[in-house]
Amino acid sequence: MRATLRWAHADFRAHRGEALFVVLASAGIIASLLLAGALFGYAANPWQRVFNQSHGAHIWLHTRAGADTAALSHVDGVAALSGPYRTTATTVESRGARVGVTLRAAGAEPPETGRPLVIDGSWLTAPDTATRGAGTGNDTVVLEASVARALWAEPGDTVRVTGPDGAPHALEVSGIAEVAEPRYHPGGGPGIGWVLDSTLDEVAHGDTGQSVGLRLHDPDDTDFTVQRAVTLLGADRVAQVTKWQQARAEAGGDDRLLGQMFAVFGLGALLAAALAAAGAIGARVRGQLRDIAILKAVGFTPGQVTRGFLVQHLAFALLGVALGTAAIALLGDRIPGRIGEATAVWQDLPGHTALMIGIPCGAVLLIAAATGLSAWRAGRVPPVPVARAALPSATPMTALGRRALGVRVPPALVLGWRAAFPRRGRTLAAVARLALPLVLITVALVAWSTLDQFRSRPAQMGLAAALTVRAGQPAGTNDAELARTLAAVPDVAAVHPGAEMAALVPGQTGTITLRGLGTAQDPYPSKVVEGRAPGGPDEAVAGQGLLDLLGVRVGAWVRMTVEGRPQILHVVGRTIEPESGGRVITTTIDALRERDPALRPDFHALVLREGADPVAVSAALAGTAGGTLEVRQTPNPVDRLEPARAVIAALIAVLALIGLIELLTLIGTGVRDRGRDLLALKAIGLTPRQIGSMIVTAAGLTALASAVVGTTLGVLFGGWLVDTQGASSGIGAGIAQLPPLPVLLTVIVAAVLGAVGAAALPATRAARRRPADSLSETL
Numbered sequence: 001m002r003a004t005l006r007w008a009h010a011d012f013r014a015h016r017g018e019a020l021f022v023v024l025a026s027a028g029i030i031a032s033l034l035l036a037g038a039l040f041g042y043a044a045n046p047w048q049r050v051f052n053q054s055h056g057a058h059i060w061l062h063t064r065a066g067a068d069t070a071a072l073s074h075v076d077g078v079a080a081l082s083g084p085y086r087t088t089a090t091t092v093e094s095r096g097a098r099v100g101v102t103l104r105a106a107g108a109e110p111p112e113t114g115r116p117l118v119i120d121g122s123w124l125t126a127p128d129t130a131t132r133g134a135g136t137g138n139d140t141v142v143l144e145a146s147v148a149r150a151l152w153a154e155p156g157d158t159v160r161v162t163g164p165d166g167a168p169h170a171l172e173v174s175g176i177a178e179v180a181e182p183r184y185h186p187g188g189g190p191g192i193g194w195v196l197d198s199t200l201d202e203v204a205h206g207d208t209g210q211s212v213g214l215r216l217h218d219p220d221d222t223d224f225t226v227q228r229a230v231t232l233l234g235a236d237r238v239a240q241v242t243k244w245q246q247a248r249a250e251a252g253g254d255d256r257l258l259g260q261m262f263a264v265f266g267l268g269a270l271l272a273a274a275l276a277a278a279g280a281i282g283a284r285v286r287g288q289l290r291d292i293a294i295l296k297a298v299g300f301t302p303g304q305v306t307r308g309f310l311v312q313h314l315a316f317a318l319l320g321v322a323l324g325t326a327a328i329a330l331l332g333d334r335i336p337g338r339i340g341e342a343t344a345v346w347q348d349l350p351g352h353t354a355l356m357i358g359i360p361c362g363a364v365l366l367i368a369a370a371t372g373l374s375a376w377r378a379g380r381v382p383p384v385p386v387a388r389a390a391l392p393s394a395t396p397m398t399a400l401g402r403r404a405l406g407v408r409v410p411p412a413l414v415l416g417w418r419a420a421f422p423r424r425g426r427t428l429a430a431v432a433r434l435a436l437p438l439v440l441i442t443v444a445l446v447a448w449s450t451l452d453q454f455r456s457r458p459a460q461m462g463l464a465a466a467l468t469v470r471a472g473q474p475a476g477t478n479d480a481e482l483a484r485t486l487a488a489v490p491d492v493a494a495v496h497p498g499a500e501m502a503a504l505v506p507g508q509t510g511t512i513t514l515r516g517l518g519t520a521q522d523p524y525p526s527k528v529v530e531g532r533a534p535g536g537p538d539e540a541v542a543g544q545g546l547l548d549l550l551g552v553r554v555g556a557w558v559r560m561t562v563e564g565r566p567q568i569l570h571v572v573g574r575t576i577e578p579e580s581g582g583r584v585i586t587t588t589i590d591a592l593r594e595r596d597p598a599l600r601p602d603f604h605a606l607v608l609r610e611g612a613d614p615v616a617v618s619a620a621l622a623g624t625a626g627g628t629l630e631v632r633q634t635p636n637p638v639d640r641l642e643p644a645r646a647v648i649a650a651l652i653a654v655l656a657l658i659g660l661i662e663l664l665t666l667i668g669t670g671v672r673d674r675g676r677d678l679l680a681l682k683a684i685g686l687t688p689r690q691i692g693s694m695i696v697t698a699a700g701l702t703a704l705a706s707a708v709v710g711t712t713l714g715v716l717f718g719g720w721l722v723d724t725q726g727a728s729s730g731i732g733a734g735i736a737q738l739p740p741l742p743v744l745l746t747v748i749v750a751a752v753l754g755a756v757g758a759a760a761l762p763a764t765r766a767a768r769r770r771p772a773d774s775l776s777e778t779l
Helices: 002-014 016-044 044-052 069-072 129-133 145-151 196-203 219-233 244-250 254-287 289-297 303-332 338-346 352-379 385-390 397-407 411-420 424-456 480-486 544-550 589-595 612-623 643-673 673-681 688-729 741-768 771-779
Strands: 061-062 077-093 096-106 117-122 140-144 159-162 168-178 191-196 208-214 238-243 467-471 492-504 512-516 528-531 539-542 559-560 564-575 583-585 602-608 629-633
Touching: 002 564, 016 303, 016 338, 016 352, 016 643, 044 061, 044 117, 044 338, 061 069, 069 077, 069 219, 069 397, 069 467, 077 145, 077 196, 077 612, 096 140, 096 145, 096 196, 096 629, 140 145, 140 602, 145 168, 145 629, 191 196, 196 254, 219 238, 238 244, 244 492, 254 424, 254 643, 289 303, 303 338, 303 385, 411 688, 424 643, 424 688, 424 741, 467 612, 480 492, 480 602, 492 589, 512 559, 512 589, 544 564, 544 583, 544 688, 564 583, 564 589, 602 612, 612 629, 643 688, 643 741, 688 741
Parallel strands: 096 191, 140 168, 512 583, 539 564
Antiparallel strands: 061 208, 061 238, 077 096, 077 159, 077 208, 117 168, 140 191, 159 168, 467 602, 467 629, 492 512, 492 559, 492 602, 528 564, 539 583, 559 564
């Protein structure tokens, strides 16, 4: 063992450059994996991220005016209070949209506990006293993000706020903020807005309540603390209790959707990183075959050689892993942009410690397995180096190659092709190792393109209607007259009456959504991906979630119970259904009227002309029908996945770094393995420029083959992965959108240019070497 350690130390001193490369490669790979873990945690836990950044409250108590909330600070387990804040119930209108909002009185400085995170605009600013007295209307409001989306409101817009007394007030939106509380959604509870105390006095006129947030030492004590708090305040004074589990559950669908998608990327990145590290170690072992043969000649046993390489490279791996982990732990939050922000937030997210320990340990185990295999191969090296040198280093020149040289094809191109694809086994291994990061990059681009499709072409994703209009006074307006009024609005292409109701599935074990949309003469343009659109009586289309719930396929007859009466429909097609987890069955409103002739439309779905702005159309609708219309934007699932865009971009950068490490390893190995070939080529008259061009060409051709294979497999696997994720979420398969051809070509070109650039320096050094410098490599 002592001789093994002495040889390992001597080998390290003799090959410091190679050892440094292995250590830095391991550090870079570990850093990339940890950054990927930080990005996954940042995107897949949106509620937890906001809760930690805002120092959120675990419990929110909404009480009547006069409740003594100060005593809550003395309840056991309460770490801090947020508030109390005076509140009032209002209705906020903007561009025809109407949302119920609970306004909270706040100060000019955000609170420390339960602090709203301003993501656009600015926080409340107290107006100048003289300006306020002049009545210039400087009152402002900060809206919660989901409320702002429902109102199409942005900083600088003016919204109309109607207080308890029915008097309207114009408030300017100063900012948009995120909080770790339940989001607003149509048909649910009210949203949240923040105003100054003076503004709340003008809106409420004394009709106020209170809201107070409780941050706990132990979140598991939530239920017990709620009981203590309600008992202390009095049950008659507590109007509503909101717990952190409720807010997290509402965001749970986003967590699962993002978590499942990024888990695949994480496993793929770990595999790519392990292959890159194994390639770097294997390349170093192959580069020392002559030294291994000499060791065996002087008496080293195969076991000693194996142990020597194993100990040496495990030490390099541990050092690299320690450096990469320490760099991310100490400097990760200083990286500019979203990556640094994600790393800073990741430190407070659940699972951070497990990943900080698990990723390096897993990488060390994979590197140890790869090192063990390479060390075992090193132990089998024959002790006679001359025999190895006598073997041909490459396959003979093919007839096609000789013919290409005969027709004056540049020798660098022919020899570069021969060097890039020497043997079938080695060629396939090199192409596969370099193609894996490109496969993952292409899969990430497929996910990006799918998100863009939801935004740019929503009709192809089951969102043909951009707006939904509900009449505030349905009894006072004729349906046909309202439809004509809506159709007369500029940029409205079609108006489809609709009605929705809850229906019980057979056995009454679950509830689904029954939707009547469009008429037999003017059907709604649903996106049918399997089967056909309904065209006859009692025909309907359904989402994947409903088909999975009932265990049926397209073509089945479905029986359900609606308001105590049976409804039987024939499912003739499957649609992309982003709402209600896909548990929706859609037919025409005429089919629903056969069961209930008195049925009137609950809403009208508006299909806009191509290129029309929904915000402008909503503003135009606000003044029609006497201002009684409630306009809502159709919910788009991509709004919940917006953080994934930045994460996908950062993930592509991480995978590109892993691919670059793999590429450098392949280039260095290729130059070293072809040392004798380069000596022979120089001896027969090739110039240094031709030698360098051959090496660059070989790297470029290897990268080209890997890029073509990687993008092709990435397109196929990415489409399958996105469709599988869509089917499991209930939206349904058929949503995958492949990247445009120019984007794929850009990936291929970037890979080739990166390989050419990475090979330039090794090619220059190899071209400058003299034949005498390479004589030792023949042994």
